[in-house]
Amino acid sequence: MSMGEFKPGLEGVIAGQTDICCVDQGKLLYRGYPIAELAEKASFTQVAHLLLYGELPTESQHAEFVSMLDGFHGLAPGVIEAIRRIPKQAPMMDVLRTGVSMAGHFDPVAGASPEDLRRRAVWLLAVCSDVVATRFRLINGKEPVPPRPGLPHAAQILYMCHGSPPDDTSARLLELTLILYAEHDFNASTFACRVIGSTESDMVSSVVGAIGALKGPLHGGANEKAMELILQFKSAQEADAWVRDVLARKGKVMGFGHRVYKHGDHRAHILEREMRQLAKEKGRQDLVAIYDAIKDPIVNKDKPIYPNVDYPCGLTYYLMDLPLDLYTPLFVCSRVSGWCAHYIEQQTDNRIYRPLSHYTGPAVRPVP
Numbered sequence: 001m002s003m004g005e006f007k008p009g010l011e012g013v014i015a016g017q018t019d020i021c022c023v024d025q026g027k028l029l030y031r032g033y034p035i036a037e038l039a040e041k042a043s044f045t046q047v048a049h050l051l052l053y054g055e056l057p058t059e060s061q062h063a064e065f066v067s068m069l070d071g072f073h074g075l076a077p078g079v080i081e082a083i084r085r086i087p088k089q090a091p092m093m094d095v096l097r098t099g100v101s102m103a104g105h106f107d108p109v110a111g112a113s114p115e116d117l118r119r120r121a122v123w124l125l126a127v128c129s130d131v132v133a134t135r136f137r138l139i140n141g142k143e144p145v146p147p148r149p150g151l152p153h154a155a156q157i158l159y160m161c162h163g164s165p166p167d168d169t170s171a172r173l174l175e176l177t178l179i180l181y182a183e184h185d186f187n188a189s190t191f192a193c194r195v196i197g198s199t200e201s202d203m204v205s206s207v208v209g210a211i212g213a214l215k216g217p218l219h220g221g222a223n224e225k226a227m228e229l230i231l232q233f234k235s236a237q238e239a240d241a242w243v244r245d246v247l248a249r250k251g252k253v254m255g256f257g258h259r260v261y262k263h264g265d266h267r268a269h270i271l272e273r274e275m276r277q278l279a280k281e282k283g284r285q286d287l288v289a290i291y292d293a294i295k296d297p298i299v300n301k302d303k304p305i306y307p308n309v310d311y312p313c314g315l316t317y318y319l320m321d322l323p324l325d326l327y328t329p330l331f332v333c334s335r336v337s338g339w340c341a342h343y344i345e346q347q348t349d350n351r352i353y354r355p356l357s358h359y360t361g362p363a364v365r366p367v368p
């Protein structure tokens, strides 16, 4: 058998077909709809329906979807008990991974038909937000609160975390980030989900694997890391000097660069506008000055590197008074819709993923 060319990181390799999402001339489309239009006109649950069912819902389909999601909220007591027992210092992403895995033992959906899988996906949307909110409350010394039926997904998450309805700006901005984060074709976590699904393993296992992949700072973990970076500096001058030094040493700046977008991430533009407005309202121009001081030398260098969505997202969440540990888990609360859509698509036309490796170890030798 002839060996194909080795592409580190599978760069440029087409590893499957999908109807769900594509990046067309630098623009992100969910099932053909431009992300900018969805961000302006759709709610997160409409987008989740689009990803899972293939079309934006009619009014009655949407009402049905939201009522199914509302009905799935509320973790089994055994799951809450397990979350309670996880050491306090455990990162929220680890708690979420364990929480979803534990919740899998109480999966209320039977069967594996496409319709069963879609219902399980909606259940997982509820589970992720429930685990995050439950943990958030428990580590703050409070008991979980039940959801308030009918709230938009972002407002619901904030409601279940804080126990009171969120302000309009926080609800709107979290909803926006959930829409921007929902799907991105064969990124690392979605690919991990599809690889696990390709073995005919179950949806919960595939999502648990994807959570592990998203946690990494080169992927979803970058929103937390980008904010940690901004907070590291007391002034724009300090940030500017640091970035120039890092670039001279060919180091990495978190929240910048992308395998697919080499001329800028459209999602970052959309979110950055909102973040600047929020910072103005909150009187935090000092943080925006540091944000710009980090960004300017990178986007203005000979070979520019642009911010990805995680860069403005970190500061947006910070300005919404959300703790850093919640940023990547909130990404999961959205991306789980994309993962599940891919899992379902993988099942409908499956062939197990089994690539080759280029062996670089010792030649054949006898055992002494």
Ligand SMILES: CC(C)(COP(=O)(O)OP(=O)(O)OC[C@H]1O[C@@H](n2cnc3c(N)ncnc32)[C@H](O)[C@@H]1OP(=O)(O)O)[C@@H](O)C(=O)NCCC(=O)NCCS
Residues within 6 Å of the ligand: 009, 217, 218, 219, 220, 222, 250, 251, 252, 253, 254, 255, 256, 257, 258, 259, 260, 305, 308, 309, 310
């Ligand atoms: C996202 C990421 C993993 C993509 O990796 P990749 O496609 O393998 O990109 P490469 O490492 O080939 O980068 C291409 C060039 O840009 C540089 N580069 C990429 N991201 C950079 C960053 N964040 N800071 C500084 N330089 C960066 C690389 O050093 C490389 O330079 P070179 O051509 O002179 O060697 C990478 O850009 C990164 O680590 N970014 C920071 C983490 C992050 O924000 N992740 C969230 C992604 S949505």
